[in-house]
Amino acid sequence: MEDELSLLERIKRHDQQALAEVHDRYFNQIYHYINYRLGDSDASADLAGEVFLALINALKRNKPPKTSLSGWLYAVARNLTADHIKQKVTTVPLFDDIVADSPSLTDHVYMAQLAPALKQALLELTEEQQHVIALRFGQGLSLADTAKLMDKSVGAVKALQHRALASLARLMPKEVHQDG
Amino acid sequence: MDRFESILDESISALQAGVPIEEILAETPDYAQELRPLLYAAMVLADPDPTLVPSERKEILRDQYLAQAAELTPKVPTLNDKTQAVLSIVRRRFTKKAFLNDLVTISITLSLTLIMAMLILSFASRNSIPGDFLYSVKRISENIRLSVTLNQDSLNALEDNFHRERLIEIEQLTQQNRAAVVEFEGTLDTQGENLWVVEGITVFLPEEGLTIDSNPQEGDRIKVTGFLRTDTVLVADQITKAEVNSP
Numbered sequence: 001m002e003d004e005l006s007l008l009e010r011i012k013r014h015d016q017q018a019l020a021e022v023h024d025r026y027f028n029q030i031y032h033y034i035n036y037r038l039g040d041s042d043a044s045a046d047l048a049g050e051v052f053l054a055l056i057n058a059l060k061r062n063k064p065p066k067t068s069l070s071g072w073l074y075a076v077a078r079n080l081t082a083d084h085i086k087q088k089v090t091t092v093p094l095f096d097d098i099v100a101d102s103p104s105l106t107d108h109v110y111m112a113q114l115a116p117a118l119k120q121a122l123l124e125l126t127e128e129q130q131h132v133i134a135l136r137f138g139q140g141l142s143l144a145d146t147a148k149l150m151d152k153s154v155g156a157v158k159a160l161q162h163r164a165l166a167s168l169a170r171l172m173p174k175e176v177h178q179d180g
Numbered sequence: 181m182d183r184f185e186s187i188l189d190e191s192i193s194a195l196q197a198g199v200p201i202e203e204i205l206a207e208t209p210d211y212a213q214e215l216r217p218l219l220y221a222a223m224v225l226a227d228p229d230p231t232l233v234p235s236e237r238k239e240i241l242r243d244q245y246l247a248q249a250a251e252l253t254p255k256v257p258t259l260n261d262k263t264q265a266v267l268s269i270v271r272r273r274f275t276k277k278a279f280l281n282d283l284v285t286i287s288i289t290l291s292l293t294l295i296m297a298m299l300i301l302s303f304a305s306r307n308s309i310p311g312d313f314l315y316s317v318k319r320i321s322e323n324i325r326l327s328v329t330l331n332q333d334s335l336n337a338l339e340d341n342f343h344r345e346r347l348i349e350i351e352q353l354t355q356q357n358r359a360a361v362v363e364f365e366g367t368l369d370t371q372g373e374n375l376w377v378v379e380g381i382t383v384f385l386p387e388e389g390l391t392i393d394s395n396p397q398e399g400d401r402i403k404v405t406g407f408l409r410t411d412t413v414l415v416a417d418q419i420t421k422a423e424v425n426s427p
Contacts (some may be wrong), residue, residue: 010266014252023245027238032230045233045417049241067268111224118224120380136383137225140196143189158185168225169217
């Protein structure tokens, strides 16, 4: 597969084949990233489409991504997602509302029930923490790749990840805080 | 805190690799209580099976994108574009890390080259005599050997070797009828009015331009600097008493 830098050079020349390849290569990743943060597949598909149209507009204005194509796409996706979240009224989830006959950490159904609520709780984090969580757990990126995309040091990403997880863990039900 | 953050990240990597949480916690008992809720949160947050955009929807979005892309006119790279492309490669190449790596590589290469060159020159100069191109290299390498020899006995032996080497050089110059500035040390055997014999070499003492320090006597060890003429006469410029090696 062609490397990202060569692809970037080709789209700077408005090469149609390269532009199609960008969509084919990155659309699913960008959609997953947005959908992870929004939990709304319709809105996420629309926003993912906007990310790629933003790329065309940037090329029209002769302001293409400079060094990292994926970094640029994630940055646009991040901004569009953050704007979308701001427009929505959100409520803090209550894990106590999740009812199980005998809550157990080994009960996959029970744990699966926690997922939507915890993802909703992501909105309580800072925007930067949400971005880190989406990249690390939604996209499954390594610390180094996350740091590169965010233009931060690995240490800074570790600290952000820690703070974000600690905040979310405080919202988790009491079972997860007890020695199993 | 840094240590805990590193343990947390290693634990998350293990979790993502499929290791059960309780097994990970058993490996880090000191941090288990703090780690447990974070790892459960990480587990719940993981998205192992993300939903896909329906293919029809994706095709529509792709078509819209490509329709916009088709409005872009192909750009033939200008000289400025090419320059920018080269500059971007250069900028990537000259990051701080790449620069430091290059610096270390260049330093090591230069040092090794310098050492190799010195060894080769030193080897090539070992048979040179005064007046030869490489003679100064021979003397420099002798001085380096003297300066790095710490043992006094070894130092004395090395100095004796070099004194003998000077006498051999004068003998070679004489055989080849070559003129050169020479310097040697030896015992003053005979002390005439204008001619001294030092270590078997006849030294002419001119009336002008000669410096003699410390009034040496027969039997003393002296150091002679002078000019060996092609007629094999050594005309002295400076004569001093030599330092006697400590035992």
